[in-house]
Amino acid sequence: MKIDKKIVLGFVAITGMIVAVTTTSFFSFNNFVKLFNQTQEKIQLAKFTTEKEIDHLMWADNISKGLIEEKAINITFDPTACGIGKWIYQSLQDKNFSPEVMKHIHELEPVHKLLHESGKELLGQFSESNIIPATNRTGAINYYAQHTALHLLKVREKVGNIKEALNHEVTGLNQSVANTTKFVFTLLIVVSIVAILASIFFAVTSARGLFKFAQNLLQSSDKVVHTSQDIASRNQELASRTEEQASSLEETASTLEEVTATVKQTTDNTSKASKLTKEVLDNAKEGSDTSKHVQTAMNEITTSSQKIAQIVDMVDEIAFQTNILAINAAIEAAKAGDLGKGFAVVAIEVRDLAQRSSDAAKDIKGLIDTSIGKVENGSMLVKSNGEKLEEITEGIQKVNDIMLEISAATNQQYSAIQQINIAVTQIDTVTQDNSRMVEEVAHFSENMNGVAQEMDQAIKNNLSV
The missing domain is CATH 1.20.1330 (f41 fragment of flagellin, N-terminal domain)
Structure with missing residues (x-):
């Protein structure tokens, strides 16, 4: 050839x-x-x-x-x-x-x-x-x-x-x-x-034809230089955009951490509310038990008052019988004439005492009846109050159960956000790796561009010789 x-x-x-x-x-x-x-x-x-x-x-x-x-x-x-x-x-x-x-x-x-x-x-x-x-x-x-x-x-x-x-x-x-x-x-x-x-x-x-070949080679070398420069420029721009994307993901991760802190605070507040609800429930139960004790005491007072009323009725009956005996004694004293005058005076005094005892017994009975009525009314009120306290206790128990459910759900949300935070961190890591890879590519492109320029300069030097 x-x-x-x-x-x-x-x-x-x-x-x-x-x-x-x-x-x-x-x-x-x-x-x-x-x-x-x-x-x-x-x-x-x-x-x-x-x-x-x-x-x-x-x-x-x-x-x-x-x-x-x-x-x-x-x-x-x-x-x-x-x-x-x-x-x-x-x-x-x-x-x-x-x-x-x-x-x-x-x-x-x-x-x-x-x-x-x-x-x-x-x-x-x-x-x-x-x-x-x-x-x-x-x-x-x-x-x-x-x-x-x-x-x-x-x-x-x-x-x-x-x-x-x-x-x-x-x-x-x-x-x-x-x-x-x-x-x-x-x-x-x-x-x-x-x-x-x-x-x-x-x-x-x-x-x-070596000179012509060298000229063609020089033109080709120029094209390689321009191409490598263009690739290096594009890779540099790509590295800058990747770095901006990595910075944006870092900001997103920071925002997600703030949201995580907010949800954690909500979880803590829910736990505190649940504890307060339990304390209120315990206090309500203590109030209900106290109301039952008061109702028992009121019932005992009512029973004692009824017994006192029976005793007062007995005293009133004794005073009535004493009054009748005093009247009979006065009659017998009158029949006795002068001999019964002293006895008649004593009979009159006994009758007055019996009358006064009867009046006092009636007054005491009236007061006891009034006291029994008030005690019975108070007992009814205490019973009603006890029923209301039991209803309140049941309602607070339901609220406490619901608060526990909310606390569990909030804890689940906190765990889920932590998982999202981990996922975003992983994405951020991948983006950072991509950024480093693009920077390495840009560095390789710059090295290749330098090699191409050195080759171009060597060809020009040989051509001028």
């Missing part, structure tokens, strides 16, 4: 390799950018669902505070008005996500609707001007525990399924980005080495 044909063949081969690597790099870079944008969209969506899940926890926390502290409850009833509701119906209309994510969105929509309807039903049944009075609090707490809390757990479960599917897709996209990047850099290195070896080969074996 003639040397000019070898030069032409070498030029065509090297040019073909450069065109191939340039084209491959271009399409690979576009694919890289596309995959990165998809990854960022998935991460933003995961962040969005996490924030809206937090909003619904705050929504439920608003209801809980209204149930415990008798504050106004201001919540959104319309399931299409909240942030996650708008996203659900927009997603169902656009259908821009994978079948797996769309499946979980379809499952989330009815559960999310039931959650808002339960909040509306709760306030509709038990509130007055968005405030739940103490008389309705027990029913409201029961309704919240049996409906709203269950719907909230289902919403969080469905949102967790969506985030899990998104995280799975993000993992796949990150793997694709890594594979694409590895392929591009491997291809560039291999083609560069092959091009250099081919240049050396044709420079040694070809004497004629």
Whole structure:
């Protein structure tokens, strides 16, 4: 084969390799950018669902505070008005996500609707001007525990399924980005080495047309330099965007920690309220027992008063008999004449004493009858008071049971938020790893750009010689 044909063949081969690597790099870079944008969209969506899940926890926390502290409850009833509701119906209309994510969105929509309807039903049944009075609090707490809390757990479960599917897709996209990047850099290195070896080969074996070949090689080198510079610039921009995303996730994790602290405080307050309710229950039971003791004492007083009344009746009867005897004695004294005058005086005095004893006995009986009536009335009041205290004790017992249920539910919410916090921390860790990987890619691109510039300068120096 003639040397000019070898030069032409070498030029065509090297040019073909450069065109191939340039084209491959271009399409690979576009694919890289596309995959990165998809990854960022998935991460933003995961962040969005996490924030809206937090909003619904705050929504439920608003209801809980209204149930415990008798504050106004201001919540959104319309399931299409909240942030996650708008996203659900927009997603169902656009259908821009994978079948797996769309499946979980379809499952989330009815559960999310039931959650808002339960909040509306709760306030509709038990509130007055968005405030739940103490008389309705027990029913409201029961309704919240049996409906709203269950719907909230289902919403969080469905949102967790969506985030899990998104995280799975993000993992796949990150793997694709890594594979694409590895392929591009491997291809560039291999083609560069092959091009250099081919240049050396044709420079040694070809004497004629070497200057033209060197010019073509210089042009190709310029293209490699420009391409490497462009890739380095794009990678630097990508590193900056990834760093911003990592910073945003750190802020989200910080906000979630604050929400965790708030829910923990609510849990502590619920525990304190449960303890206070138990103390009130114990005091009510003690009051009921005291009322029973008082009722027993009143019954004993009534019995004693009745016995005293019987004794007074006996005294009155004795005074009556004494009065009759005194009258008979006076009659007999009158019959005796002068001899019975002294006896007659004594009989009159005895009759006066008997009369006074009878009057005093009647007065005592009247007072005792009045006292018995008052004691019986007091006994009835004490009995009624005891029944009311027992009813209050039963009501407080029910409230105490409900407070224990609320405390358990709040503890579950705190555990769930801790799990979310762990998940966000894991996502933040993955993002930080991605950021470091992009920075390494940018560093490799800069190194490759430096190598390309050195190669370009070497070719120019040889050409000038």
